[in-house]
Amino acid sequence: MKRLVFIILVLSFTLFAKAQIAIDTLSADALNNMLIEQVERLAEDGDDDADYEDLLENYIFLSENPVNLNSDEVMRLVELRLLSVFQYEELQKYRRFYGDFMFLDELEMVEGLDEQTLAIIRPVVCIEKDLSKDKITFNKMARYGKHQLVGRYEQVLEKQQGYLPIDDSALLVRPNSRYLGSPQKYQLKYTYNYRNKIRAGFVLEKDAGEMFFNDKVSDTIQKLLGSQYHRGFDFAGFHLFAKDLGIVKTAALGDYQIAFGQGLTLWSGMSFGKAGAGSSVMKQGRGITAKASASEYAFMRGAAVTLGKGPFEGTVFYSNRMIDANVSAADTLDNEAELVSSLQETGYHRTLGELQDRHAIRQQVVGGHLAYAIAHFEVGYTAHHTWLSVPLELKPSHYNQFYFQGQCLTNQGLDFKYVKGKYAVFGEMAMSYNHQVEVPEPVEGPTQAQTAFRQAQGPAFAGLVGLTVKPAGYLNFTILYRDYGKAYQNLLGNAFGEGGRNQGQRGIYLGLEAAPAPYWNLLAYADQFQFTWLTSQVNAPSRGHDYYLRISHSFNRRTQAYLHFRSKTKMKNSTNGMVFSHYPILYTKNTVRFNINYQIGWDLHCTNKAEYAHYRNEDGSNEHGYFLCQDIAYKPENKPFSLTFRYAIFDAKDYNARVYAYENDVLYSFSVPALYGKGMRVYLLGKVKLFNALTLYARIGRTIYSDRNTVGTGLSQIEGNHKTDLKVEMIWKL
């Protein structure tokens, strides 16, 4: 009898193992494709320079370090929006009824996990004994810990304006007309991971145009820069991170990210926001997480610890880092005083001006979070206080008069979540308090601007509340209401909303996710919003809406296609009007995209993408953009190399009708270029596994324009009709 059981087990295991290989190569693609789509949508919504590395790093980490289905780690899949809270509950229910998972195939028996979700999560879960209570010894850490070293080099091969030779006197006249450094970008990253429990690492980076060890500038420039003169790696960071050490749930030292509740009070990194859409608009604050990426703006640097006992959890954190800012001496009799006119968020320090702003002021944040969780209900309280070493005083303008100014800001918030059966209710209420010490005293009656300025001090509120209902396993809908006060200020928030700021905004979101038939998925949302105050380039309170519909179909396990429509209407100042009256007008951008992934044989993976974008506004502007592309990836099984090739053409008259297209890249690097103008884009990406431990990536891409003789603007302008980028990366794993 025992023998029989044994044979059956072995047999089923071998069968399963065989199937596993096939599924793995496919489903890693499913996760990849999902991320590609979301990043493209994020790019459409945000600015072009956004750094996705920090956001996507979590997913790569996950795919390299799968979570154990039989542990609490599964929650990470919810935090990363790969599972909905309902699916998570179903998983837990399954485990309660049937005990721990023994085979990955059991996942198919869990209610509410559709094929798409299964395909996505399969490669990022594993089945192990729950080792989270295991003792950590140095011996084990040395033996089972994984080391990884990543080195990368990047360069645009054409000579850009900013690197052209110039003589010193001309440079002194226009000091910001050249990059001071070399055009190469270097990055070096080391990480250590012991069973996702102990993580450590460092990262070093030098962006293109920043001065490296061997770059030289003239003495006059050096003198001009004074103490701001800096050569070598421009960014350096390290992190130490530990998890599940008895009462200590998580602890971090060095660089880390911290996020709670719905992100209205505290969410230090990036998030997918509306791009995630569907049931995942409900955010899941992930507490303290390690930050291993080289993204230079949104993160914390210091120490943080979360302690947990029973239903209670408490976190304290402190961050202290230098940030980039434009510092100027205040125009007062007391010339000791300094003021900051703006905070720089790009992380580039290439020109004299950028270097002068580098690490100009100190930002300190201290805060904490208290959470109480019982069966289906969770409530949390977050508070943090930010100091800047130099007060921020923005250039007065109507649109920014409620923005944060001054030196100190306190934020507090209460978040809650209730998930039971078919319902999930969630929300967060937040308050900001700006401790402006010096309120400018009006001399003869306050002007309008001064009144507003005083209004911007003191308390301001923001809130959001949402409801997700799941009538059946394969469908759910969400209603979310948000109202962010126009004077609500937060330097560390990132809640659901339109545009980047959780300020002066009100809106309702309605979303639906369904699988109307097997292998068909539908996602639709409508978001209607109002900006209650002026925004940048919009000279009046404005409004808009965003409609989205996506239909996807899996023809078979190797062929998936989707079709999406998006229509977004917002307002922007007319450029037609007379100079003294820039009034806002409505503009609409409609996008239709068809995408299909399929496989030819086992080795050739193909993707076709076609996109049409249409932009029109009330000024009568009417622009069209087209994009067509063919991707071919040759990934032979059991061979140590792969090749990916893209050929794409685009035709968009203007930036307004631009098209965003994600490009496969070397690992840990992401590019989603905005394409406009007329031309073609090709790239070739190769990956070779040299030894077991060493992998080499190289990518060369070129954009060739047929409608222009210069590419780019300003310092990145190239004489000629093409731009070529080269990347080489080496990954050493131990």
Add this chain to the structure above:
Amino acid sequence: MKKTLLLIVIILSTSTLFAYDLIHPIGGRATAMGGSSVASQGLWAMQNNPAGMANLEKISLGLYYENRWLLPETAYKCGAFALPTKFGTLGLSFNQFGSSKYNENKLGLAYAKDFGRYLQIGLQLDYLMLKIGNDYGKFSALTFELGIQSHVTDKLTLGTYVFNPVSFSFEQTLNHEKLPIVMRFGLAYQFTKDFVVQCEIEKDTERDGVSLRGGLEYEAIRNFYIRAGVQTNPGILSFGLGYAISFAQINVAAQLHNELGASVQIGMIFRIGK
């Protein structure tokens, strides 16, 4: 401010077209679901797509009131009565939009017949009357509405509806105001016993572009419904609640327009008989 804006909107719209305001989906259920109604059934189908009342089982009486943008001058009232007979369902309805200074009225006589599961046909004859205050006069017109529905599968219902298919208009008015032709078609999909999604497209010949509508309804607790929907051109999000028992139902809805604010709707239906 809102009032002035609205007056401008009304004046502008009435100078070029008529009876637009009357010809829109009504009922607390349809309005909560973004106005999608062409494939749904019930008493208010008389106005939204008469074919939908072919299967009424009981004598029904309904009252509907809508306060658009929360202004009394733009109230919409409707009363309807339906009588199921052996030969089909007969209906009578009266709709009014506006105030004493300006109002639009419609008196309708409807008939709907069920030809098995796959086909229901409905027809309504309309007498339209436009009254403009301060002795500007009264104008009237005759026209009709036609609709069909089909329960294609257990889950899927399709519907098509046309108002004024042969383009009648008001002959007597100064500008020979045209009555629009309004056409809608769409579907209702019953995902589960307690969850329905509806969507449709509408073209009104006197308006630019088309309007897309979609809505969902979920029976959260027995007899208690929550609804939400969206409509484009103009962009409106809507929400509503409903409670239905065998002899009565009450539905409330709110529509949120980005420029003009909120409108509220309430509808009640009483059913008489076994």
